[in-house]
Amino acid sequence: MTGIEADVKEIKESVRMLTETIDKLLHEREAAAMMKLSEQSLSTFLNEEPDLYTVRDVRSPHR
Numbered sequence: 001m002t003g004i005e006a007d008v009k010e011i012k013e014s015v016r017m018l019t020e021t022i023d024k025l026l027h028e029r030e031a032a033a034m035m036k037l038s039e040q041s042l043s044t045f046l047n048e049e050p051d052l053y054t055v056r057d058v059r060s061p062h063r
Contacts (some may be wrong), residue, residue, distance in 0.1 A: 037062070
């Protein structure tokens with residue numbers, strides 16, 4: 001291989017690694033955004049729902 005061919009091969013490998021890293025970061029960011037959206041959309045629903053148990057219901061008697 002000539003010097004230019006080796007350089008091109010190295011550049012292609014670097015681009016491949018960068019592309020993989022960017023894809024992973026985008027996937028993580030998308031997942032975090034979806035979790036935040038779910039949290040926000042459910043918060044109103046959950047805040048309006050009545051509590052199933054009161055604090056008194058879950059306290060265990062001390063002996």
